[in-house]
Amino acid sequence: MSIDRLRRRLVNGFACTAASAALLPCCLGRAVLAAGGSSRFSVRQIADGVFAFQGADELMTAANDGAICNLGAVVGTDAVAVIDSGGSLIEAHAFLAAIGKVTAKPVRFLINTHMHPDHIFGNAAFREIGATIVGHRNLPRALDARGAFYLHNYREQLGEALMEGVEIVSPTMLVDDHLQLDLGGRMIELRAWKAAHTDNDLTVFDTATGTLFAGDLVFMGSLPTLDGSLLGWLRQMDALAVIDAARVVPGHGPVTADWPQALAGERRYFEILARDIRKAIADGTPLREAVKTAGESERDKWHLFDDYNERNATAAFAELEWE
Amino acid sequence: MQNHAYSSRQLALPLASVFAAIILTIGTLLGSSGAANAQQTTASSDRIWHDLKGDVFGDRAILVDTGVVRIEAPKRAQDAAIVPVDIYLDPAKAPDGIKSVTLIIDANPAPVAATFQLGKDAGVTHLSTRVRVNDYSYLRAIAETQGGQLHMAQTFVKASGGCSAPAVKNQDEANATMGQMKLRQFPPKETMTKTEELQLMIRHPNNSGLQRDPLTQYFIPAHFVQKLSISQAGQPILSMEGGISISEDPNFRFDFTVHGNGEIQVEAIDTDGKTFRNQWPLETAGL
Numbered sequence: 001m002s003i004d005r006l007r008r009r010l011v012n013g014f015a016c017t018a019a020s021a022a023l024l025p026c027c028l029g030r031a032v033l034a035a036g037g038s039s040r041f042s043v044r045q046i047a048d049g050v051f052a053f054q055g056a057d058e059l060m061t062a063a064n065d066g067a068i069c070n071l072g073a074v075v076g077t078d079a080v081a082v083i084d085s086g087g088s089l090i091e092a093h094a095f096l097a098a099i100g101k102v103t104a105k106p107v108r109f110l111i112n113t114h115m116h117p118d119h120i121f122g123n124a125a126f127r128e129i130g131a132t133i134v135g136h137r138n139l140p141r142a143l144d145a146r147g148a149f150y151l152h153n154y155r156e157q158l159g160e161a162l163m164e165g166v167e168i169v170s171p172t173m174l175v176d177d178h179l180q181l182d183l184g185g186r187m188i189e190l191r192a193w194k195a196a197h198t199d200n201d202l203t204v205f206d207t208a209t210g211t212l213f214a215g216d217l218v219f220m221g222s223l224p225t226l227d228g229s230l231l232g233w234l235r236q237m238d239a240l241a242v243i244d245a246a247r248v249v250p251g252h253g254p255v256t257a258d259w260p261q262a263l264a265g266e267r268r269y270f271e272i273l274a275r276d277i278r279k280a281i282a283d284g285t286p287l288r289e290a291v292k293t294a295g296e297s298e299r300d301k302w303h304l305f306d307d308y309n310e311r312n313a314t315a316a317f318a319e320l321e322w323e
Numbered sequence: 324m325q326n327h328a329y330s331s332r333q334l335a336l337p338l339a340s341v342f343a344a345i346i347l348t349i350g351t352l353l354g355s356s357g358a359a360n361a362q363q364t365t366a367s368s369d370r371i372w373h374d375l376k377g378d379v380f381g382d383r384a385i386l387v388d389t390g391v392v393r394i395e396a397p398k399r400a401q402d403a404a405i406v407p408v409d410i411y412l413d414p415a416k417a418p419d420g421i422k423s424v425t426l427i428i429d430a431n432p433a434p435v436a437a438t439f440q441l442g443k444d445a446g447v448t449h450l451s452t453r454v455r456v457n458d459y460s461y462l463r464a465i466a467e468t469q470g471g472q473l474h475m476a477q478t479f480v481k482a483s484g485g486c487s488a489p490a491v492k493n494q495d496e497a498n499a500t501m502g503q504m505k506l507r508q509f510p511p512k513e514t515m516t517k518t519e520e521l522q523l524m525i526r527h528p529n530n531s532g533l534q535r536d537p538l539t540q541y542f543i544p545a546h547f548v549q550k551l552s553i554s555q556a557g558q559p560i561l562s563m564e565g566g567i568s569i570s571e572d573p574n575f576r577f578d579f580t581v582h583g584n585g586e587i588q589v590e591a592i593d594t595d596g597k598t599f600r601n602q603w604p605l606e607t608a609g610l
Contacts, residue, residue: 059485116486138494145490145531149403149457156362157484195493227486229493284509286451286576288397288407311401311487318405318453318572319492321524322505 040067041094043102044255047209047247049075049186051102052255053095057222057303060087060118062159067091069118070255072213073099074206076183079108082131083204083213083249085122088158089165092122096129107131109181111190112171113215113251114198115142116227117150123169134179135171136192136200143170175202193217196233197224197251203240210246212259220253223302224266226312230274230319237267269298273309277316278323287317363430363459365479371429372461379425379435383473385465391416391474392424392466400456403483404490405570409451410464412441420469424450428568430460432531436568442559446518446580450561453570455489458482490531491571497528502599506587508606519607521560522576523553525591525599531567548573550592555605556585581607 043051055068066087074081080103085092096107110126112135113119120143123133147168155163173179179190186208193201197216204213216224217233217240226233241260248259273295280290291313299305363371376385393411400406412421420443426436436454441447454462463477491497502525509520529547545567552562553575560579573591588602 118486141494142490145494146488149488149490150486152458153362153482153488195496199493199495225486227492229496232493284507286407287405287453288395288409288451291401307485311483311485314402314405314407315492318570318574321574322500322503322526322572 041091041098043073043095043098045102046249046256047206047211050206050209050211051075051099052249053098054255055118055252057252059304059307060154060158062162065091065094066118066121066158066162069116069216069251070249070253071095072204072249072255073107074183074186074188074204074211075103075105076186078105078182078184080105081109081111081181081183081188081204082107082126083111084113084119084215084251085110085126087118087121088162089122089125090162092125095122096125108183109134109173111135111202111204111213112139113203113213113217114201115139115146116198116216117154119215119251120168121150121154121166124165124167127169132173133169133171134173134175134181134190134202136202137174137176138192138200139174139202140170142198142200143168193236194232195229196236197226198228201228203243205243205245210244211256212243212245212248214240214248214250214262216251218248218250218253218262219266220250220257220262221303222252223298223304223308224269224312225308226270226315230270230312230316231323234267234270234274237263265301269295269302272298273312273316274320277313277320281317281321287314290317362482365461368429368459368461368479371434372427372463375427375429375434379427380465380473383471385473385475387475387477389416389474391421391468392464392476394462394464394476394478396462396478396480398479399481400483401487403457403487404455404492405453406456406480407451407453408462409449412448412450412466414446414448417466417468417472417474421466422469424464424466426452426454426568427463427465428454428456428460429463430458431455431568432457433566433568435566437563437565440559440562442554442561442579444558444580444582445560447561447577450575450577452573452575454568455570456480456482457489491528494528497526497571500526501528502526502591502597504589504591504599504601506589506601506603508587508603510607517581518578519581520576520578521553521587522574523589525551525573527571527573527591527593529567529569529571529573544594546594548591548593550590551575552590554588555579555582557588558582558585560587581605 043053046052051073053071055070056064060066072083110131110133175190175192181188189205191203245259247256248262276294291310294313295309395409423440425438428436459481461477461479465475505524507522511519527548547567553560586602586604591599
């Protein structure tokens with residue numbers, strides 16, 4: 001994509017930020033504590049100046065600290081950009097501590113790839129250190145509609161201790177279409193997508209190494225969840241696939257995978273799900289019955305199939321009925 | 324019988340106020356008080372119902388599990404925004420006829436999801452729709468007979484796990500397509516019967532009003548389909564007074580007894596006062 005097409009948009013009088021040295025991650029005592037006892041939060045360098053943490057292929061629980069999605073960090077000569085804040089403050093602090101061990105550069109940007117709790121529950125930790133929180137133009141609207149529900153719902157699932165201090169913190173820098181951020185010596189390109197996994201999906205591309213942080217537009221291993229538009233997701237897979245990336249960091253799965261081969265699994269799953277649901281709709285099968293069998297042939301190919309397939313089928317049915 | 328007439332009038336007013344009051348209670352129900360943070364149980368859902376039923380039905384007796392009405396829903400909501408619910412009515416058990424059925428979701432910010440009035444000779448025995456379920460909750464169907472008796476059935480639904488929320492998935496699309504309608508007609512399963520099935524779909528975000536305007540930061544008022552009527556050649560089949568517990572793109576599938584060849588007519592009115600109308604010829608006409 002050409003640089004001159006990239007544009008930057010400031011919203012709500014946001015003023016460009018610089019994190020102060022006094023707020024370096026290494027000064028966060030709690031983070032060091034949280035990270036100290038466990039190597040689970042260690043980060044891996046996957047390309048020059050690009051780091052990632054691999055989340056568990058599980059549902060968010062107190063036992064895994066809500067750490068189920070992949071997180072990333074890109075280090076420039078001036079600043080660090082973090083991709084997603086994790087599913088708890090404990091995870092966010094631990095991730096910041098782990099980054100603090102590999103670079104002394106300040107974390108200036110937190111980029112949220114979309115609205116889901118496993119990606120945004122750690123946001124308050126980044127506000128604390130003065131990082132600018134960046135998201136899709138639709139992200140504040142989506143969080144307004146869901147934030148209170150997420151906090152309520154996950155308090156039961158994760159327990160009071162892990163939910164302590166978790167807040168819904170909306171981005172203050174919004175991406176309309178494309179946005180380029182300068183980390184010093186390297187540019188990262190942010191791109192806002194039309195409704196797919198959610199209606200607020202954002203990808204991050206590190207031009208220096210050709211690393212694509214796809215957020216949950218790419219799932220590997222764990223069953224993708226549909227909370228936006230099945231048709232939109234399938235349509236945009238072609239546009240995703242032509243991104244000239246050397247590797248992808250999917251939202252869930254291994255922290256680095258070949259591109260665009262990484263798309264193959266979810267594309268197959270969604271095409272099968274759409275086929276099964278379209279047949280049920282044509283046959284006049286009601287939603288409640290159709291969702292019990294749609295996509296069933298994919299059962300053995302994914303983690304968390306029983307947790308999410310029927311939900312995906314439900315959302316797909318409601319969408320495909322309008323074709 | 325005087326009592327019944329009085330009760331019917333009484334019912335109309337509280338229903339209107341319940342639909343209005345829901346907007347005010349959303350904040351408190353989802354707020355940060357300790358009690359609101361724990362998920363509901365069958366017992367706490369029953370307590371909500373105990374406090375709620377007087378507002379909706381006054382002090383009238385409600386008969387439970389008489390077979391006049393049945394309700395079915397998945398034990399666990401898969402997608403909190405789209406939970407299918409089926410209501411079955413047994414006319415044989417209510418010889419004087421059933422005039423309405425009210426769908427209640429105890430733990431939702433808007434517990435009275437909808438009240439459906441049934442056309443006198445419409446023969447509706449099965450109605451399915453999709454609702455938002457915010458929390459563990461009983462879903463209740465309360466049928467009122469022509470004689471004014473109330474019959475209730477209930478089923479407990481566990482809220483969805485994971486990141487599924489009772490909110491609109493694709494807001495831009497929902498805004499752009501609002502008011503479109505689709506009617507599917509399913510021919511009789513058995514020949515020689517005059518009963519067929521209809522499925523009415525209406526594009527509408529059916530918003531909760533929990534979102535803020537990005538520029539003003541004020542909450543956008545709730546915006547939902549509040550009245551719907553479906554008729555054949557002017558004869559009412561089914562009408563609905565509804566709220567935000569009905570899923571986005573409200574969807575109703577029901578059986579009814581065909582009378583003649585008249586077309587199916589639909590009128591929907593939302594809280595902005597927008598009226599959406601449509602009509603379709605009867606596909607089975609002349610059979």
